[in-house]
Amino acid sequence: MLNVASASEPDRPDLDQHSAETVDASSMARPRLVILSGKGGVGRSTVAAGLAIAAAARGERVLAVDVTADGGLAAAVASARTGPVDSEENGFGSLEVLALSTEQSLSQYVELYLKLPIAPSRIGPIARIFDYVATAAPGVREILTIGKIAWEVREGPWDAVIVDGPATGHIIELLAAADNLGSVIGRGVLVDQTDWIGELLADPVTTQVVTVVTPEELPTSETLGLIHRIEHETRVAIAGIVVNRVPPMLGPDGDARVVREQAEPGVSDGLRKALGLAMSRSESTETQLVRLAETGLPRCLVGEVVDPVAAVVAAGVAALVGRS
Amino acid sequence: MMAASPSEPVDGLLASATVLVVIGPGGVGKTTLAAALGARAVVSHQRRVLVVTVDPARRLAEALGIREVAEEPILVPAGPGAGRLWALMVDMARSWDRLVHRHAPDAKTESSLLENPLYRTLTTRFVQSHDYIALDRLADLVDDDRYDLVIIDTPPSTHALGVLDAPDRMIDFFGSRLSTWLTAPYRNRLVRASASPFLAVAERLLGGPFLAQIADFFWLLSALQPDFVRRAKQVNVVLNAPDTRYVMVHTPEPLPAQRAIELAASLAERGFVPSLVLVNRSPDPILAAVTDAEVEQIDDERVREAVAAVLREARREMPDWGDIPIQKVPWSNELATVADLAGVFDAAI
Numbered sequence: 001m002l003n004v005a006s007a008s009e010p011d012r013p014d015l016d017q018h019s020a021e022t023v024d025a026s027s028m029a030r031p032r033l034v035i036l037s038g039k040g041g042v043g044r045s046t047v048a049a050g051l052a053i054a055a056a057a058r059g060e061r062v063l064a065v066d067v068t069a070d071g072g073l074a075a076a077v078a079s080a081r082t083g084p085v086d087s088e089e090n091g092f093g094s095l096e097v098l099a100l101s102t103e104q105s106l107s108q109y110v111e112l113y114l115k116l117p118i119a120p121s122r123i124g125p126i127a128r129i130f131d132y133v134a135t136a137a138p139g140v141r142e143i144l145t146i147g148k149i150a151w152e153v154r155e156g157p158w159d160a161v162i163v164d165g166p167a168t169g170h171i172i173e174l175l176a177a178a179d180n181l182g183s184v185i186g187r188g189v190l191v192d193q194t195d196w197i198g199e200l201l202a203d204p205v206t207t208q209v210v211t212v213v214t215p216e217e218l219p220t221s222e223t224l225g226l227i228h229r230i231e232h233e234t235r236v237a238i239a240g241i242v243v244n245r246v247p248p249m250l251g252p253d254g255d256a257r258v259v260r261e262q263a264e265p266g267v268s269d270g271l272r273k274a275l276g277l278a279m280s281r282s283e284s285t286e287t288q289l290v291r292l293a294e295t296g297l298p299r300c301l302v303g304e305v306v307d308p309v310a311a312v313v314a315a316g317v318a319a320l321v322g323r324s
Numbered sequence: 325m326m327a328a329s330p331s332e333p334v335d336g337l338l339a340s341a342t343v344l345v346v347i348g349p350g351g352v353g354k355t356t357l358a359a360a361l362g363a364r365a366v367v368s369h370q371r372r373v374l375v376v377t378v379d380p381a382r383r384l385a386e387a388l389g390i391r392e393v394a395e396e397p398i399l400v401p402a403g404p405g406a407g408r409l410w411a412l413m414v415d416m417a418r419s420w421d422r423l424v425h426r427h428a429p430d431a432k433t434e435s436s437l438l439e440n441p442l443y444r445t446l447t448t449r450f451v452q453s454h455d456y457i458a459l460d461r462l463a464d465l466v467d468d469d470r471y472d473l474v475i476i477d478t479p480p481s482t483h484a485l486g487v488l489d490a491p492d493r494m495i496d497f498f499g500s501r502l503s504t505w506l507t508a509p510y511r512n513r514l515v516r517a518s519a520s521p522f523l524a525v526a527e528r529l530l531g532g533p534f535l536a537q538i539a540d541f542f543w544l545l546s547a548l549q550p551d552f553v554r555r556a557k558q559v560n561v562v563l564n565a566p567d568t569r570y571v572m573v574h575t576p577e578p579l580p581a582q583r584a585i586e587l588a589a590s591l592a593e594r595g596f597v598p599s600l601v602l603v604n605r606s607p608d609p610i611l612a613a614v615t616d617a618e619v620e621q622i623d624d625e626r627v628r629e630a631v632a633a634v635l636r637e638a639r640r641e642m643p644d645w646g647d648i649p650i651q652k653v654p655w656s657n658e659l660a661t662v663a664d665l666a667g668v669f670d671a672a673i
Contacts, residue, residue, distance in 0.1 A: 041351055041579055218351075248629040257624045264621075270614040271631070274638075277611075278630035304633060 030322030038212030050312025080309035333649035
């Protein structure tokens with residue numbers, strides 16, 4: 001077995017050198033609604049699960065919402081809760097996971113806002129039509145989703161609502177739906193409801209977005225583009241960036257030290273290759289971390305580890321949204 | 325079973341298939357490998373190949389070294405002694421206009437549809453409309469004498485197999501009560517909103533005028549129905565043809581590998597089995613020979629950890645694909661030319 005313990009210590013000094021300063025939870029807003037965004041495959045669900053668990057661990061009543069309804073969030077939460085984070089000591093709050101489908105959102109929306117009773121057996125076919133129709137008007141499907149989430153924030157018993165958001169391309173539609181819908185369709189209950197939803201999202205005390213990224217070129221570029229769009233096309237505040245799966249880095253003079261190791265007598269071709277890869281990986285990671293630092297947003301780095309959800313909790317990601 | 329050469333599975337497929345559908349989760353380099361398959365078929369098998377993509381990132385154009393991919397197939401310079409290589413980027417908006425033009429029963433229906441305020445958003449966002457367009461073009465292209473192999477790079481969608489369901493969904497949609505309900509206000513002005521729970525809900529949610537536009541759109545679209553359904557059935561014939569083969573692409577990371585397995589399972593439900601699995605960005609096998617003892621010899625702690633992380637990745641287990649041939653494709657930075665693309669499989673592991 002290789003020694004993996006060192007890689008699972010998220011507070012490594014070489015990670016710290018890139019987090020402008022350690023995020024101080026007490027200086028951050030503590031929004032009740034936290035929406036996570038990031039390219040598919042960067043570990044968005046893992047970070048959402050980690051945040052939800054961290055909040056629950058400090059005694060909060062937490063609702064974790066999966067808007068993709070692909071089961072990823074529930075699986076991530078389940079995988080972690082069997083682990084050490086679920087200790088029963090020190091008043092663990094509560095944690096519920098909700099997966100939103102169009103059908104569910106629609107039936108709940110109709111029930112909550114229209115006070116129209118629809119037999120459960122009929123909501124299925126109606127939702128199917130709605131799937132077609134909602135696709136027609138930008139924002140209709142999104143308003144059903146964000147409407148349900150906003151309702152939970154306003155009316156539900158939650159201290160924290162953590163949303164595992166849609167992939168990068170669709171988060172803007174979700175965040176801007178309340179503000180944009182009125183320009184597309186005429187008057188109707190949907191439009192009438194958008195005002196308060198828009199205000200709830202625009203209030204940084206209530207709502208913040210956390211972007212999740214891995215320190216690779218493509219995800220980083222996409223995240224920088226996303227941050228720009230959130231800042232310019234929506235009124236929603238950004239709490240910070242979670243840089244997930246940061247590989248062990250070589251630190252200052254890393255190149256020289258790698259070259260020295262490669263020159264050692266008896267180094268095999270395979271090891272020489274691995275040393276070279278470790279060097280180029282460390283360099284490219286460094287480059288991406290610098291690009292992310294240029295946003296000036298608070299950042300939290302999570303190492304590459306065996307138990308990713310626990311790592312998110314351990315890395316103090318929750319500090320970004322005011323939870324220490 | 326030992327392959328005679330590392331790229332044998334891919335070459336066998338490229339020599340015989342007439343349609344290749346490249347599938348896999350997002351972000352695994354599907355588009356690049358679709359281009360690489362095309363380049364290889366042209367360079368090593370002298371075939372006349374068309375590579376079709378609907379990926380809006382236009383990465384295929386970059387990979388093929390051509391400035392842009394247009395609506396009509398572009399001939400890609402492939403060098404002497406090669407077959408011929410074309411690339412096509414399907415433009416959603418123009419493809420829909422063309423579809424409407426072809427299927428509309430008369431000029432009035434065509435112009436009313438094109439002028440409907442919802443036409444553009446609906447056709448570019450309509451459930452699986454990307455997938456449908458890609459396949460609609462496929463039906464055209466397979467019969468085109470210029471090509472003897474068509475490679476389809478499937479669109480990155482949440483439902484990666486939506487492309488295969490698109491024809492049936494179109495048939496379903498037009499045949500179902502959905503379209504009847506949507507167009508009900510047109511069929512019978514006496515149908516009051518209150519008579520249909522859908523209309524009652526939709527009208528209160530969306531407002532009357534918007535609903536009228538929607539009904540208008542679907543009413544016009546239903547004029548296209550017979551042709552639509554006929555085409556969808558043709559596309560299904562192509563998808564089920566014996567020389568239409570499926571290539572699965574994933575990377576060694578656990579998540580894409582897992583997604584690929586899930587995709588293959590739903591593919592199997594539709595009666596399709598991949599003929600080849602390409603594991604893109606596979607680690608160099610030389611890394612597997614490095615022992616832990618060697619790593620322990622590294623004095624510098626940080627270097628040791630970084631190397632250990634590299635090796636952990638190199639040792640990741642691959643999913644079990646049973647009898648399906650697997651080809652590992654290494655990471656390549658230099659894919660500037662068709663020859664580079666064709667060579668991707670020479671370096672196969």
